Amino acid sequence: MSRMATTFLAMLAFWIVLSGMFDGFHLSLGILSCLLVAWFSHDLLLSVGPIRSRIRDFFGILRYLPYLFKEIVLANLQVAYIVLHPRMLDLIDPSLVRFRTSLKRPISKVTFGQSITLTPATITVSIDDDEFTVYALTRSSAESLPGEMERRVAAALEDRR
Amino acid sequence: MSAIAALFVIPGLFFFAVGTLGILRFPDFYTRLQAAGKCDSFASVLVLLGIAIYNLGDFTLASLLVSIKIMLIAVFVFIASPTATHAITESALIVGVEPWMRKERKKQ
Secondary structure, eight states, rough: HHHHHHHHHHHHHHHHHHOOOOOOOHHHHHHHHHHHHHHHHHHSOOOOHHHHHHHHHHHHHHHHHHHHHHHHHHHHEEEEEEEEOOOHHHOOOOOEEEEOOOOOSSHHHHHHHHHHHTTTEEEEEEOOOOOOOOESSSHHHHHOOSSSHHHHHHHHHHHHO | HHHHHHHHHHHHEEEHHHHHHHHHSSSSHHHHHHHIIHHHHHHHHHHHHHHHHHHHHHHOOOHHHHHHHHHHHHHHHHHHHHHHHHHHHHHHHHHHOOOOOOOHHHHH
């Protein structure tokens, strides 16, 4: 029940932002369709589990985001340097890297994989159980995996037991 | 407001230019994908952020809603772009597109 209510509230907020109309007609249309969507897809948006752990996940991600943005900026500058370098071919050393992760939850694996792809010079190719295959553009970016990012994701999303 | 917006839009344009240059200069499919997929997502988020700030110049509820919508596009780009990059890379590897490697690495 609480999942349905949360889905409904999230949908309604989304509706209001997208429509921007506050008269009775548009709002009632929104409430109606949000109720409908919340009724048949309340098991899609939120995972099962006690509310407290979900709130913890939310704040974990909030704490993780500033670090991710910093990494993205740094990595983009690094790629810009490589692209603009006159002897670019000497700088790059593409390789496929395989490593095992200690992350357990699917959500943290996805977050980690997406973060790897977002920071340039590395692309997550596939995730099989706990084995990551990553395509790295330079030797230094290959050697930095999994590294600090995995620890940060673990701190943000893994269960701390 | 437009000065602050320019602070975001101009670096965004710079990274777009770098991404395009990267597509032209890199040697193979995968390295080009690096430049295309990532520099562009960062650049478009910067540009969108700049536009959202510029749009707040005359502050009304309507313009605030438009800015929130623009930021929602940025969030979408941040989720969709790495997913697409990952899917393209994996399918290229499965099909067997040969990656460019350093010469000394090829001998191994």
